Amino acid sequence: KAGVTQTPRYLIKTRGQQVTLSCSPISGHRSVSWYQQTPGQGLQFLFEYFSETQRNKGNFPGRFSGRQFSNSRSEMNVSTLELGDSALYLCASSLGGGLSRLYNEQFFGPGTRLTVL
Amino acid sequence: GENVEQHPSTLSVQEGDSAVIKCTYSDSASNYFPWYKQELGKRPQLIIDIRSNVGEKKDQRIAVTLNKTAKHFSLHITETQPEDSAVYFCAFNTDKLIFGTGTRLQVFP
Numbered sequence: 001k002a003g004v005t006q007t008p009r010y011l012i013k014t015r016g017q018q019v020t021l022s023c024s025p026i027s028g029h030r031s032v033s034w035y036q037q038t039p040g041q042g043l044q045f046l047f048e049y050f051s052e053t054q055r056n057k058g059n060f061p062g063r064f065s066g067r068q069f070s071n072s073r074s075e076m077n078v079s080t081l082e083l084g085d086s087a088l089y090l091c092a093s094s095l096g097g098g099l100s101r102l103y104n105e106q107f108f109g110p111g112t113r114l115t116v117l
Numbered sequence: 118g119e120n121v122e123q124h125p126s127t128l129s130v131q132e133g134d135s136a137v138i139k140c141t142y143s144d145s146a147s148n149y150f151p152w153y154k155q156e157l158g159k160r161p162q163l164i165i166d167i168r169s170n171v172g173e174k175k176d177q178r179i180a181v182t183l184n185k186t187a188k189h190f191s192l193h194i195t196e197t198q199p200e201d202s203a204v205y206f207c208a209f210n211t212d213k214l215i216f217g218t219g220t221r222l223q224v225f226p
Contacts, residue, residue, distance in 0.1 A: 035216070040126075042218035102149055103168065108162070109160060
């Protein structure tokens with residue numbers, strides 16, 4: 001099976017702009033989670049989508065939003081970019097269904113490195 | 118709030134020595150504790166996980182122990198090799214996975 005893919009891999013934006021990142025999960029995976037990774041902060045949870053519905057949300061401002069399509073592909077949008085949004089954005093997919101969903105291994109994509117100038 | 122403390126933040130060992138990374142979590146209802154390894158420039162990958170119904174799990178040179186009473190879990194790597202050099206993240210579940218801040222392990226030949 002093909003792994004999780006993310007596009008684009010690198011982005012440079014300026015403050016105030018907006019950006020859309022894309023994530024294609026492993027075939028058959030219905031859950032997609034997004035994380036922000038910065039040095040010293042680890043992986044901070046942004047949100048999780050399952051069957052086109054946001055199932056969970058982390059403690060990020062409303063400038064961060066996402067959606068999931070019927071084919072499980074997901075997009076993440078950040079509006080009004082700030083310097084502090086510079087980070088590696090990782091998505092992860094998992095099977096996601098049923099009571100066992102919290103035990104499902106998460107498979108990460110390569111990430112999108114966003115630089116805000 | 119939900120959080121997990123991970124220590125140490127950096128760890129340097131000689132090849133062949135053991136390495137131990139410890140995490141303390143906040144939610145006593147948690148029942149799944151995975152460990153991810155992220156090599157430089159690569160994506161995180163699951164290396165081992167443990168569920169709350171067991172106290173220890175081993176897979177070759179790596180093992181994880183869990184103390185639910187103290188809300189601690191640890192990763193143990195024995196006979197370390199240079200290819201073990203990476204950042205290791207612990208995590209626990211609530212209704213989502215909460216990750217630690219990572220431990221950068223360097224194994225010197």
